[in-house]
Amino acid sequence: MISGSKIRLERWCRWLLGPLALALFASSAWAFDLPELMSLLAKQKNGEARFTEQRFVRGLEGPLDASGTLSFQAPDKLTRRTVSPRAETMTVDGNMLTLSRGGRTRTLTLDSMPELLGMVEAMRSTLNGNAQTLQRYFRSTLTGTSDKWALELVPIDDKLAAQVRSLRLNGKAGEVLGVEMEFIGGDRSVMVITPVRGAS
Numbered sequence: 001m002i003s004g005s006k007i008r009l010e011r012w013c014r015w016l017l018g019p020l021a022l023a024l025f026a027s028s029a030w031a032f033d034l035p036e037l038m039s040l041l042a043k044q045k046n047g048e049a050r051f052t053e054q055r056f057v058r059g060l061e062g063p064l065d066a067s068g069t070l071s072f073q074a075p076d077k078l079t080r081r082t083v084s085p086r087a088e089t090m091t092v093d094g095n096m097l098t099l100s101r102g103g104r105t106r107t108l109t110l111d112s113m114p115e116l117l118g119m120v121e122a123m124r125s126t127l128n129g130n131a132q133t134l135q136r137y138f139r140s141t142l143t144g145t146s147d148k149w150a151l152e153l154v155p156i157d158d159k160l161a162a163q164v165r166s167l168r169l170n171g172k173a174g175e176v177l178g179v180e181m182e183f184i185g186g187d188r189s190v191m192v193i194t195p196v197r198g199a200s
Contacts, residue, residue, distance in 0.1 A: 032145050034131055040146065040174035042129025045074040047175075048196040055189045070193065072127045078120070092120050118160035122153055122167050126176060138167070146173050 048071045054063035068082040079091045088101035097116070098107045110117040118137040125134040134140065137160065138153035150170045155161040165182040179191045 032142070032149065034140060034142050034151075036146070037142060037149060037151065038129040038131045040129070041127060041176075042174075044072075044127070044174045047072050047127070050194045050196065051080075051191050053189060053191040056187060058186045072124075075128050075130075076124060078124050078127070092124065114157060115159040115163055118155060118157050119164065122169075123176075123179065126151065126169055144170075148172060 048069065051068060051070050053066045055066070056063050065085070066082055067084045068080065070081075071079045077091070077093045079089065082088045082090075086101070088099065090100075091098045092110070095110050096107060097110055097120070098105060100106075110120060121133055121137050125131075134153070137155065137157055139156055141152045141154075143150050143152075148170075149172070150168060153167040153169070155164055155166075161184075163184055165184055167182075168180040169176055169178065170180075171177045175195055177193050177195075179189075179193070181189045183189075
């Protein structure tokens with residue numbers, strides 16, 4: 001025969017643990033994760049944006065400011081056009097990087113500079129929603145929700161890790177709205193990105 005106190009205890013346990021189990025299940029099953037973010041980003045095949053950037057350099061008083069435009073064409077073409085403080089254009093297309101400044105142009109292959117390739121892939125693979133390539137170079141930690149997320153990237157590659165401590169990208173749904181880079185030695189850059197609507 002089951003005592004009344006035992007029945008009451010079981011009822012209390014069901015009452016307490018039922019909602020708790022449901023909450024735990026919901027938080028794990030529907031948590032915003034990297035595959036979901038990559039899926040949202042991959043939908044944006046092309047895009048244009050304006051950017052402002054501040055570079056904080058040890059030994060210099062005040063930040064170094066830059067501004068210009070960014071454009072991306074899936075799967076692997078990324079262009080940065082700096083307007084201020086001086087005009088220059090950097091284009092990455094596949095394995096080729098082209099830098100134009102003051103009427104002079106220089107071209108090199110990314111695989112000849114592994115640390116530069118890692119930096120490019122941090123942005124390009126995120127924009128392209130390519131988690132496999134991204135995780136080849138970085139250990140990633142995603143926080144937030146689809147409406148406001150932050151993706152922290154810590155280099156795995158030794159050459160890149162010798163120069164870059166971490167990158168932090170933030171955004172909303174399939175848009176990257178900011179990039180913060182922290183370099184070994186204390187330098188830091190903060191970029192704010194404003195998408196140009198209807199450009200994709």
